[in-house]
Structure formats: structure tokens, C-alpha cells
Amino acid sequence: MLLNYLKIAWRTLRKQKGFTFINIFGLATGLACCMLIMLYVLDELSFDRYNEKADRIYRVQSDIKFGGNDMHFAVSPDPIGPTLKKDYPQVEQFARLHQEGTWSVKRTGEPTNLREDNITFADSTLFEVFTLPLVSGDSKRALAEPNSVVISESAAKRHFGNQNPMGKTLVFNDRRTFKVTGVMRDMPKNAHFQSNFFLSMLNDDYTWGQWLSNNHHTYILMKPGTDAQAFAKNFDTVIEKYVGPQALQFIGSSMDQFRKAGNSIGFWLIPLTDIHLHSKQQVELAPNGDIQYVYIFSAVALFILLIACINFMNLATARSANRAREVGVRKVMGSERQQLIGQFMTESVLTTILAMLLALFMVGLALPGFNSIAAKELSISQLASPYYVPLLILLPIVVGLLAGSYPALFLSSFQPITVLKGKVNVSFRSAGLRSGLVVFQFMMSVILIVGTIIVYRQITYIQSKSLGFNRDKMLTIYGVYSIGNQAESFRQEVLKLPGVVNGSISGYLPTPSNRSDNSFFAEGQSDMNKGVSMQSWAVDHNYVKTMGMKLVQGRDFSRNFGSDSSGIILNEAAVQVFGFKNPIGKRVWRYNDAQLKERKTFTVVGVVKNFHFESLRRNIGALSMFLDSNSGAASFRLSSNDLPALIKQIEAKWRQVAPGQAFSYQFMDDSFNQLYRAEQRIGTIALTFAVLAILIACLGLFGLAAFMAEQRTKEIGIRKVLGASIPNLIGLLSKDFLKLVLIAILIATPIAWYMMNQWLADFAYKIEIEWWMFALAGLLAIGIALATVSFQSIKAALMNPIKSLRSE
Known part of the structure; x- marks a missing residue:
């Protein structure tokens, strides 16, 4: 039975080449967008998870209110790591980082320096906390001695070529010499900090023991089973015991007096795997992502996929009149409704599988450009990982069943006597579900258009705003x-x-x-x-x-x-x-x-x-x-x-x-x-997916326009015989769509306003959301809709009325 379904489905798809192409192309575009966004989102969620002990690593964050400033730092006092390990058995180990930025580095005896970024002082315990495998050297001793440095494999290649760097020396800033005591594998790209050079913390030129200075990124490794939230309550004791005496020496008052004056000092823990997307502290080791964008793009992926599925439904329904007689004949010949549903669902799943194959090809073509925009290094080979393969297998089946469910139930419901007499009538104007789907499609399109306009306006505002200094040239x-x-x-x-x-x-x-x-x-x-x-x-x-x-x-x-x-x-x-x-x-x-x-x-x-x-x-x-x-x-x-x-x-x-x-x-x-490269990337990605969403939505409109023209052929013929002009007919055929787009604009406007207000709330200096942004988005949506519908409307209006009325 299944083989028979597949044969008939394949013949049907081959027979209706134009319909099949539009359907497969629309679904493939939606699936490709979904996979690209899925790769982006999963990469963002994967940060720091390569660490074997990631679920037990936390960073100490500082919140300080003093002297008119409310400061939120990713750094903390230098003694806090050693103190927590000494005083609390729940802390298994700690490691501190002190990033120095860009230095000049050369091999001893070489005349030319190379500029190296993210030079970092680190405790010798670094490799006990983080999973940074060494290909050479002893991880426990590599940074235990002064004047020692651990370098990455790529840095070793740059400075030593094919020679073994172990025991050789590097000169930093022409004045400080360090011996290479370890070579580690290059850090994964999905780490919230990057460094090719870790110098011994014993060489950090710093006055230690300052509880009132925040200059080190401190990470603590908790023992298994420790409740981090409960442990964080100990920071109150730490502040009273250690910060208080220095504060008393510095400001001449107790911590109670300090707080009564409106000041405060607090420490808290953030899980390592939350840093990239959830930390908005000052003095981060590198620019972080934003969980808000993960939510936004996940929603965009879902909506684009739904729009593609809606198109499938609309296009399949648009062919209903052509397949009504087929359904009638099959029922007369003894086919049950379940068999018809199985046939149409098989066609749907087969179409989706073909769309998935085309989507994979599209993803391969689009990835280089997408990586350039998103500043990622994603690869289509990632889709072959154990995490993606089940998803890739289930996705076309689920999408096929979802997209084909309504057409299958709809087509299989035709009564054989009615359709064989040519009396089937599926009114466009009474099809509330299809109208609702079109409203949903254009609602999402308008939201994406508004979002893109506001993002680009904010970026333009930032770039053109007077900053109080002249950065030109x-x-x-x-x-x-x-x-x-x-x-x-x-x-x-x-x-x-x-x-x-x-x-x-x-x-x-x-x-x-x-x-x-x-x-x-x-x-x-x-x-x-x-x-x-x-x-x-x-x-x-x-x-x-x-x-x-x-x-x-x-x-x-x-x-x-x-x-x-x-x-x-x-x-x-x-x-x-x-x-x-x-x-x-x-x-x-x-x-x-x-x-x-x-x-x-x-x-x-x-x-x-x-x-x-x-x-x-x-x-x-x-x-x-x-x-x-x-x-x-x-x-x-x-x-x-x-x-x-x-x-x-x-x-x-x-x-x-x-x-x-x-x-x-x-x-x-x-x-x-x-500073705003992330917003620029987000704006470009949003614009790209907005255009694609509109393109897919237009395919759905094209299908509904074909459906409408097919259902109203005789009405158009009668109107032409009675003297209706072509412009009148085009307006008649287009007004139903215009109503739906206007409804979509009305629904999308408050949603887009709320979402973009939430996004702009992160900026202290921002644009005002103005009415013309929504008007422009609405006009674009209306223009795109009318341009899409006009082809079918003009075609129907120009049809010879003799052909449409000859059966009467």
C-alpha cells in the first residue's frame, strides 16, 4: 500500500511541475532558514559547555554602589578566590585571570615583534578548573613557577614554526622574558574568553590583598552536589569579615554606616555556561551574546517554518477544484476516506523530503555568507552530528504531516455525487482558516519589517550621534x-x-x-x-x-x-x-x-x-x-x-x-x-530573514490568488459580459487580500511596538519609536501583497468570458 501511495504521489508531483516547484521551493526556503537559525542558536547555547566540569564552575561577580555610581563588574577582589577555598569546604578549586590586552611578542633572539591579543595572567590552577588540554608540558606545574608561559598550538606555530617550543623563551614588550612550559590546544571558538598566551600569575605586577579593588576574573569550582544559590549567602559573611575592615580603614566607618549612606557592596555567582548569554557586567573578557537574540531568532525560525507550512496548505487547497473529480472517482471506485488521507499525506511528506534535500543544498550555499554576517564559523558538517541527525530525519516528517494535514482532511471530505456533477463550491470568502493563515503570515512579516527598520534606525542614530569628541579621521x-x-x-x-x-x-x-x-x-x-x-x-x-x-x-x-x-x-x-x-x-x-x-x-x-x-x-x-x-x-x-x-x-x-x-x-x-557590531549583525540577519519571510508569504498569496481566481471564474465571466472593466475586476479580486493585510497590520503594530521597546530598553541613548515606522512597514506589506496578487488578478480579468461560461 505504501509503495502504491509513493508511486501515485511521484506521478502527481511530476504531472503538476509548476505547482510542485513552487511548493518545494517555498518549503525548502523555510526549512533552510530554520536550519541556519538552528545552527546559530545551538552555537550560542553551546558556549563553555566543552568544559568537562562546566556544571560546577561559577564566576564571582561584583555589584558596587558608591560615589554616585552603580557599578556591575565581571571582576572581583584578588583575595576572594583563595579565601573562599580556604574558608569553605564546598569550594574545590579556584582560578583567576587578569587580561592585559595586546602586547608585542617575539622569540628570544628574533628582531621582529608580532602583535598578540588577549595576553592573560593566570593562576597555576587554571587547568584544574577549565578543560584546556596540553599537548606538551605538565598541566599541574606549567604555571607554578615565575616567568613561565603556556601558549596555544597556533601561537607555537607562529613563533617557532615546526620546532618544539618547550623550554624556549619568548620576550614580551621587549622587556619581560618567559619560558614556554606548556603548549595547549587552541581554545574552542565557543568559549567566553580567548587567549593564546597564559602567563604565570606570579609575574602579575599587582599589589595583592585588595578587597576594595576589583581587577581579576575569579572562577570557582564547586564540589559535586553543592547548591550554588545556597552557597552564595556566605558572601555576606565574607564582606563583614574581610571587606569591612578595609572599608573601615579606607572610609573610617563600619559597613552598617557605609550602607546607611546609600552605598552597597555585593558579590554573586553566575554559572559558567550562563556568562555568554546572560552576563551584562562591565569589564567582560570579551563581548558577550544576548539571550534576547536567541529567543528572537528561535521565534523567527519557528514563524518562517510555519509560514512555509501555511503556504503548502494554501497551495494544496488552491488545487482542490482540479482534484475534486479525482477524489470523487476514487470514492466511487471504493476508496475509503482514510486511504485518501493516507495518499495525500504521503504526497505531503514526499514533497517535504524533496524540500529538505533542496534546503540542505541551500544551507551549503548560504553558510559562507551567513558566517560572515553572524561572525561565526558554522559548518554544514555540524548537521551530521548525533544531535542534529535525528532532528533532520524527524523535521521533514513532522513538517510534512503538519503541512499536509489540512489539505488531506479538506480534499478527502468531498462528496462523490456532488463533485462528479461539477457542483463542488469551496468559497474563498467563507474560508476563515485560510484567511486567518494569511493574516498570520503578514502579521509576522510586518513585525519583521518594523523590527528591521527600528534596528537600523538605532544603529544609524548611534553612529551619527554627537559623542562629545570628534572621532573623524x-x-x-x-x-x-x-x-x-x-x-x-x-x-x-x-x-x-x-x-x-x-x-x-x-x-x-x-x-x-x-x-x-x-x-x-x-x-x-x-x-x-x-x-x-x-x-x-x-x-x-x-x-x-x-x-x-x-x-x-x-x-x-x-x-x-x-x-x-x-x-x-x-x-x-x-x-x-x-x-x-x-x-x-x-x-x-x-x-x-x-x-x-x-x-x-x-x-x-x-x-x-x-x-x-x-x-x-x-x-x-x-x-x-x-x-x-x-x-x-x-x-x-x-x-x-x-x-x-x-x-x-x-x-x-x-x-x-x-x-x-x-x-x-x-x-x-x-x-x-x-561596540555595536553585534547590533549591526543582528540588523543584517533580521533584514535577510524578513525578506525571506516575505518571499515565502508571497508564495502563499500567489496560491490563494490562484485559488480565488479558480473559484470565481464564472463570476468574472458574467461581470465582463455585463460590462465590468478590467480595472474594476482587478480591484474586486484584490480587495479581499487587502482586507486581510490590513487586519495583519493592525494586529502586528502593538506586538512590534512592545517587542522593540523591550529591545531599546538596553540603550540609555535611543531613538523614539514613531508612527511612520509602522506606516512604512504597512505600506510595504500592502505593496508587496498587491504586487503578488496582481498577476493572478490581471490574468483572471483578461480571461475570455466565452471559455468560462460555455458549460452553462
């Missing part, structure tokens, strides 16, 4: 510390080049860069609980001018004022938090050492207009700038129209003062845009 050169005392002479030489307007040397930039948070106090402040926590940047005399920042009070730093060595420039947010009405000349101080013994006092010489130095998701916080050397980077304001030629000239100056040092640069525009 601002070139940043990294690793200037490698040239030591020649940094200033390099700046002077570059300034001599035509097209270079100004230059400054500082590693603190108003884009993702170094940060240094300190607590400042107004002179004479007796209540230490009222300190101001703000970022403090070491800059040079040219910084404000080079960055194009605007002073609203006072003056810039000047070499004409020797007292500026103890001067400070505040931003407007800092002035507001301090409560200064006339800030110029006011004096503020901070502790200048980790032991909280030495104070340094600054005099306010200027106030700079607020500028954005973090993501626009955050409000502008308090910030200060003071004169000090920091040669992390050199920034130059350029005016040349031939930037590539000018960059070559700057590189030549670099080679003169830094032979063998890598020339690494980036335009500040590019650095700023990296």
Missing part, C-alpha cells in the same frame, strides 16, 4: 610603550607630516580601552561615605585638543602652568556628583597607594563637556583627567584626503624609531563601531 597607533622614551619624539616627527593636525599620547581613549576607577573626595570632606567613584585617565597636554573635546569651564592643561602637574579636568557628570557650583579652583584628593596611606590632592583647572567613553547603553559617568605618562597608544588627528599614503608615511616614521616593532593601528571610527 582619528588614527590610533597601539603599543607605543615599546619605544620607551622615544614616544614624544615620535609624536613630534609625525606632527611634521602634511595632513597631521594634532597628536596625543595616552592609552586612555573614549572607545573600548583601559579603564581605571578611583574614589575621590572633596577637600575637607569629613564623611568618607560621600566619596565620588570615577574613572581617572592619565593624559598629556595635547589630549583634549586632539580629541576635539569641548571645555565648558576653565582651561585645558598648559605647559605654561607648572602647577598643572597637580591639576585635574573633570567632566560635567563628575561636577554634578561632587555638587560643585563653581568647580574651578576646587580641590579633590584620592589615595595614591594600595595601602591607603599616601594621598594626592588635585586642583580643578577645567570642566570638559560630557562625552561618551562607554557604550551608549550606559549613561555617562563621572570622569577625570590628570597629567601623567601613559604610552599605551598614540592618537593623531588627520586632515589628508589620501589617508593610505599618509599612513605609509607615519609607518615609515615608526620604523625609524621602532625597528622590529609591529605597526598596529586602527581608526577610532572602526573602534567605536566595534
